[in-house]
Amino acid sequence: MTQTPTAQSPAQGQARAHFTVPAKHPMVTVLGSGDSLLRVIENAFPATDIHVRGNQISAIGDQREVALIQRLFDEMMLVLRTGQPMTEDAVERSIAMLRAAENGGEQAETPAEVLTQNILSNRGRTIRPKTLNQKRYVDAIDKHTIVFGIGPAGTGKTYLAMAKAVQALQSKQVTRIILTRPAVEAGERLGFLPGTLYEKIDPYLRPLYDALHDMLDPDSIPRLMAAGTIEVAPLAYMRGRSQPVFTNVLTPDGWRPIGDLQVGDLVVGSNGEPTPVLGVYPQGERDIYRVTAQDGSWTLCCGEHLWTVRTAADKRRNEPWRVLETQEMIGNLRAAHARRYELPLLTAPVCFPEREVPVDPYALGLLLGDGCITGSTTPSFLTEDPELAASLEAALPGIQARPKGGPDYVLKRIKEPGDVVTLENPVVHALRELDLLGCRSHTKFVPDAYLHNSAEVRLAVLQGLLDSDGGPVAQADRTCRIQYGTTSILLRDDVIALVQSLGGVAYARRRAAAGRKPGKAKGREVHHRRDTHVIDIRLPEGIEPFRLARKAEKYHTAGGGGRPMRFIDSIEPAGREETVCIQVAAEDSLYVTQDYLLTHNTLNDAFIILDEAQNTNPEQMKMFLTRLGFESKIVITGDVTQIDLPGGTKSGLRQVQDILEGVQDVHFSRLTSTDVVRHKLVGRIVDAYEQYDSRTGQSG
Incomplete structure (x- = not known):
């Protein structure tokens, strides 16, 4: 696109620009159906005269406004060259970005860079950021391990995070997606609601399901969820990788019931060294399974409890150990006649404190x-x-x-x-x-x-x-x-x-x-x-x-x-028991449980999204963050003006900003009403409420 002088001179103090749209781009792609895009531009620059003749566009007006229009059409052409159409919303957001940059805002990205960044394509539809803050939010997810997306409803916080999660799964950056949100509207008391577990939690998780159906083949979603590749659960069940309270866990002083452990106590990790307990989370009564290895060692745990395992194919291909839930392995314990899942063993002898003994x-x-x-x-x-x-x-x-x-x-x-x-x-x-x-x-x-x-x-x-x-x-x-x-x-x-x-x-x-043959002692039989x-x-x-x-x-x-080597031999139901979940500080998150079996409670190789995080309390937020495992990524979204917690309960999302702001590899992306991508009226409603709250001194 070029800018050329004309014979007609603008009035004093005004500037004139002349644009030529290349013939390969029909004018309808630039002006919109029924000149809808042109009307958006004219409404945004009411003091500027914009004229169209053939494939020529001219603008006369204030020098700064004309320069902005020049840049706007340049950016629009860059977008159109990628094959992506321009929409009224995209034009409005491009104008807003250009004005923000002109007014001294820190903006390295151009509208074309924002609008042409593809995240995910499915069934002919491509998901992209639509605003500058959305692009920075998406970029932050790529660059940081933990990202908080904070802003009002309709700003795409959860939707974009879901798109990045599916992208990471498809590119094999992670092996599973875990989606969760607090069900505070039911007071986390899901057991008092009618219906099955899934019927109880569906109303709270429906937005996550809807987003998944936009991004994946709907027929593949049940299969991925059945395999544990995608897990959708309320926050109350996220920490439910638990064991019965009487299950023994190894400590430097010997075996102790897991239910007796407290934060700060030491347990033994996979390297034989002591490692502190970071969190203890009672889980209530749960269905329990007995996991038995081929050497006869066994322990008890719930169906969601995590195990580090490796198959013969993993070993042959030199692939890393994988993390599976107990219930994922049920019915899949054999490969032909061989046991499928190998368990890790201690990498070094357990380091108990040296004690004096009376006999060598x-x-x-x-x-x-x-x-x-x-x-x-x-x-x-x-x-x-x-x-x-x-x-x-x-x-x-x-x-x-x-x-x-x-x-x-x-x-x-x-x-x-x-x-x-x-x-x-x-x-x-x-x-x-x-x-x-x-x-x-x-x-x-x-x-x-x-x-x-x-x-x-x-x-x-x-x-x-x-x-x-x-x-x-x-x-x-x-x-x-x-x-x-x-x-x-x-x-x-x-x-x-x-x-x-x-x-x-x-x-x-x-x-x-x-029936055994007797032995001999001094010539006589000894039975x-x-x-x-x-x-x-x-x-x-x-x-x-x-x-x-x-x-x-x-x-x-x-x-x-x-x-x-030690392999899982059987997994069998073992009734219901009161359970507890612990989190340890070991690098691989493993701790030694009964019979020196190694198990753990942290999510490795996962993309984890916590939605509606403003409705977590501080303890829930800490629990969730400390579940982070190796090669995993966490995105936490929420709107601190829409808190549904009981009166007097502090929001974990509000508190965590004071605690983690500035911590390395943790990023806070803040979106505003200008990033709302729903109906235009939603952004205006958000602004109106913010103005009302500022006048009355109220907060959400």
């Missing part, structure tokens, strides 16, 4: 394996390996492992010169202190002081147990596993706990005593009186299970440790 941990493991600690006789040790007897003697100060004949060694106290009275055997004293004195083979256990001690102590106990009653089992084309046997149910569970706390897995099975619990163990590479030379050599010759 390796010596205790040997005694629990092959020691006689009944208390009716002097403690003794049975072994065919003199190396173990020597190690036991070295680990017990003041004790001599005296051979009694054959494999028997009596643990005698070494008498010092000058002893005049009979002193208690140090081993007996220590065993009494640990409540182990009097235990027989089927009642032995590992004392808590050893189970919840440093990794070095726990490993030493396990090494003593395996050197005495365990051994390596070589398998072709596989890393070497370890086998341990005991008749004590307590010791079976303690050995499994030791293995799991070091990052390994253990599979227990029972070998019945009835089995109790069932034996056999434990198959796999430990991570780098953890040495044996000190006994012959077992260690065989273990390493057969391949040594490898990568233990």
Whole structure:
């Protein structure tokens, strides 16, 4: 488009511009049907004479006004060249943007840049920002992890956020979309409303559903929602990734019920290190499922509880671990005959605080394996390996492992010169202190002081147990596993706990005593009186299970440790229970629950939208923000002049502006009545209410 002088001169103080519309653009695209666009321009510049002849447009008037008209037609042509039509609203907004820039407003973007930015196209319809603030809002979503879109109704806050979410899903930037809004009109008491859950929440979520249908094939939406790719839920259910209040969670001091935890308490993360609890959110009574792994470990959780899992295909393609809800995996646990979902294990042994113990941990493991600690006789040790007897003697100060004949060694106290009275055997004293004195083979256990001690102590106990009653089992084309046997149910569970706390897995099975071939002792048959619990163990590479030379050599010759694996085996209903949700500060959001299973409560790889956020209270807002996971994005929208909270309740959206304003990677986009993209009257109504509130001193 060009501006050329004419022979006719404008009046003094006026300017004249002449525009030529290229022939390839019909004049109707520039002037509008029935000259509707031209009338918008004439109404906006009433003091300027605008004339059209053929494909020529001229304007005479104030120099600044004519210059604005010149820029307006330039911008309109830039838009038309993209194939996008101009509308009356687009012309009005272009004029407003140009006037704002002329009046000194900070505006780097031109109207053409704003109006031609495509976000999403579906069924021939393209979603774009329509105002400068909308474009800046959309750009902020691209650049920041958390964006607040604050402004009156009709400014496109939620609609544009939904478009960006669908765009992110389609481009595989995220793996799921989660849409939520508070249902305050029902006081969050959805249980008192008639109908099913979906019938109860539909009125509050209907705007989100409507937006989805504009942006996706309607037939695909039920499938995406059934697969958990798109989740729509009221805020009351957003935090519902919960476990029963009695479920054990590992802390540096041992196991504690999750319902007893408070903000600031420490739990154990996937790296074995303590991590603080950031939030505790009671969830009320919920349907519960029992999630069981193939090694027999299990825990309880609700259907929305989150699990980090990986499939064989994920591993083969070197793809990252995914996050799925419990209910998403039900009925999909097998791939052919193989278990589908692998669970993560500890990346390092659990770091319990070191505690003083009365007996060397390796010596205790040997005694629990092959020691006689009944208390009716002097403690003794049975072994065919003199190396173990020597190690036991070295680990017990003041004790001599005296051979009694054959494999028997009596643990005698070494008498010092000058002893005049009979002193208690140090081993007996220590065993009494640990409540182990009097235990027989089927009642032995590992004392808590050893189970919840440093990794070095726990490993030493396990090494003593395996050197005495365990051994390596070589398998072709596989890393070497370890086998341990005991008749004590307590010791079976303690050995499994030791293995799991070091990052390994253990599979227990029972070998019945009835029908088993009797053993031999001094030439006579010895019948089995109790069932034996056999434990198959796999430990991570780098953890040495044996000190006994012959077992260690065989273990390493057969391949040594490898990568233990744990898979989900079953998910079954387990009734209804009172539940609670916790949020932890660990980088991967994982914490250790029952049987050393790793689970978490944060949303990774998700685009999360909280709509109508002005109706959240401060606690709900904090809960929602702390659910942010890795590679996720949060957009929070709301209108602080339309708060429906009960009297005296502070809006979380209002408060969060004071708390997070200026925080890195958090952005506040503020839209005004000029950004309303509904009926023109809506913007005028918003302005009228704002003027009324300013006159009367009221606020929404």
